[in-house]
Amino acid sequence: MSQDSRYETVIGLEIHTQLRTRSKIFCGCPNQFGSAPNTQICPVCAAFPGVLPVLNREVLNMAIKTGLALHGQIRLYNEFARKNYFYPDLPAGYQISQFELPIVEQGELMIEPEGSPRKRIGITRIHMEVDAGKNLHEGIQGASWVDLNRTGTPLLEIVTEPDLRSAAETGAFLKKLRSIVRYLEVCDGNMEEGSFRCDANVSVRRWGATQYGTRAEIKNLNSIRNVMRAIEFETDRQIDRIENGEKVIQETRLWDANQNLTRPMRGKEEAHDYRYFPEPDLPPVQLDPARIEAIRATMPELPDDKFARFQKDYALSDYDAGVLTASREMANYYEIALRASPADPKSVANWVTGELLGRLNKEGLEITQSPVQAESLGALTAMIHNNVISGKIAKSVFAHMFEHGGTPQQIVAEQGLSQVTDQGAIEAEVDKILAAHPEKIAQYRAGKNQLLGFFVGEIMKATRGKANPGVVNELLKNKLAP
Numbered sequence: 001m002s003q004d005s006r007y008e009t010v011i012g013l014e015i016h017t018q019l020r021t022r023s024k025i026f027c028g029c030p031n032q033f034g035s036a037p038n039t040q041i042c043p044v045c046a047a048f049p050g051v052l053p054v055l056n057r058e059v060l061n062m063a064i065k066t067g068l069a070l071h072g073q074i075r076l077y078n079e080f081a082r083k084n085y086f087y088p089d090l091p092a093g094y095q096i097s098q099f100e101l102p103i104v105e106q107g108e109l110m111i112e113p114e115g116s117p118r119k120r121i122g123i124t125r126i127h128m129e130v131d132a133g134k135n136l137h138e139g140i141q142g143a144s145w146v147d148l149n150r151t152g153t154p155l156l157e158i159v160t161e162p163d164l165r166s167a168a169e170t171g172a173f174l175k176k177l178r179s180i181v182r183y184l185e186v187c188d189g190n191m192e193e194g195s196f197r198c199d200a201n202v203s204v205r206r207w208g209a210t211q212y213g214t215r216a217e218i219k220n221l222n223s224i225r226n227v228m229r230a231i232e233f234e235t236d237r238q239i240d241r242i243e244n245g246e247k248v249i250q251e252t253r254l255w256d257a258n259q260n261l262t263r264p265m266r267g268k269e270e271a272h273d274y275r276y277f278p279e280p281d282l283p284p285v286q287l288d289p290a291r292i293e294a295i296r297a298t299m300p301e302l303p304d305d306k307f308a309r310f311q312k313d314y315a316l317s318d319y320d321a322g323v324l325t326a327s328r329e330m331a332n333y334y335e336i337a338l339r340a341s342p343a344d345p346k347s348v349a350n351w352v353t354g355e356l357l358g359r360l361n362k363e364g365l366e367i368t369q370s371p372v373q374a375e376s377l378g379a380l381t382a383m384i385h386n387n388v389i390s391g392k393i394a395k396s397v398f399a400h401m402f403e404h405g406g407t408p409q410q411i412v413a414e415q416g417l418s419q420v421t422d423q424g425a426i427e428a429e430v431d432k433i434l435a436a437h438p439e440k441i442a443q444y445r446a447g448k449n450q451l452l453g454f455f456v457g458e459i460m461k462a463t464r465g466k467a468n469p470g471v472v473n474e475l476l477k478n479k480l481a482p
């Protein structure tokens with residue numbers, strides 16, 4: 001991209017997270033996907049006259065949890081508001097949301113963009129709201145369907161301050177936020193399926209300017225990669241306009257991933273005047289501080305705390321601690337492997353971040369789908385630590401476990417891979433190799449020290465890698481001494 005260094009990009013995000021409650025936000029219908037259209041609905045979902053919404057208390061708990069995780073102020077008195085607009089997938093003609101008094105304000109999230117220092121990103125607010133249904137435009141000639149199954153799905157909208165300055169920072173922010181909502185188990189974080197959706201407000205300004213430029217709101221971003229690409233495109237587009245003496249228009253634009261560009265959304269869809277007013281069918285929410293403290297006490301260890309603990313307790317680098325705490329499942333895997341091994345934490349970390357993740361990435365598998373169980377990987381590093389097998393043989397045992405299953409103990413026993421540490425057996429091999437290369441012995445004794453490696457290599461080859469390298473080196477040095 002031809003990002004112009006005379007300008008800086010300013011980005012703020014609005015993220016909609018679908019909450020993983022069992023039932024919907026205002027009725028008892030199941031909160032689940034993939035059912036036949038309009039089978040998960042009731043008169044509340046379909047907004048029949050006279051029905052009344054009742055707030056699902058679990059939605060409130062999840063909102064508080066998320067607010068605490070993002071270090072926000074939890075508003076003890078907050079209220080719902082009606083956001084009025086017409087759309088076929090919204091039978092009530094309004095969306096129940098929060099407006100002036102949201103449940104969370106003034107939070108923050110620390111990000112670690114690759115190659116840059118840690119940075120604080122402000123969270124303006126988090127509010128609860130309800131999702132709409134879906135219009136379906138396929139399958140019938142000249143008409144559209146409305147599926148209300150999604151109506152009533154609880155959402156948290158998380159709004160950031162305009163603190164982000166690049167596509168890379170935005171990517172780091174979204175990854176971190178997604179990891180937190182997954183740690184909290186409030187949202188599955190799946191952008192492709194729309195349970196974690198993001199709109200980006202993007203503007204540019206000259207370096208040093210104090211005023212923000214005019215922003216465009218980008219929608220239809222269904223992966224972190226697409227968010228980043230859209231920001232790069234939009235930055236260039238806006239700079240081009242300014243450089244050509246044109247104005248940037250405040251508008252909503254849609255990201256087109258196939259053509260790699262943003263284009264304006266058609267006019268009338270965004271000419272909204274929502275006429276918010278307090279929701280008359282729901283009482284204001286009054287929270288007891290004791291409830292917030294009770295929820296705080298059940299919070300899991302979050303990525304930042306885990307990161308700090310992994311560095312402190314296991315002496316891991318930023319990189320290792322970052323990779324191993326990227327998800328709760330990853331961190332659990334590592335700690336289970338570690339408990340099964342007397343090896344040092346760094347070498348167990350190397351096996352997880354190197355051999356295991358390398359192989360999982362290659363096969364397109366998640367850590368939860370790993371054919372090698374954490375206990376087995378721990379046992380493998382224990383066998384190296386205890387000189388039962390060499391690091392090299394461990395790699396082939398690992399490959400065997402990955403492809404065929406089994407424990408390292410079984411595989412090593414079945415294939416006779418145990419390291420030979422018996423001095424006498426190794427010495428016999430050493431003598432054999434030395435007897436075959438008298439001229440190399442002479443060269444070594446004449447000062448060609450690097451030939452030691454040649455002898456070690458020959459002996460390892462003869463023992464199929466099973467000779468203990470420490471014993472081999474010791475014996476060779478003694479026998480080759482002049």
Ligand SMILES: [Zn+2]
Binds near residue numbers: 024027028040043044
């Ligand atoms: Zn319902």
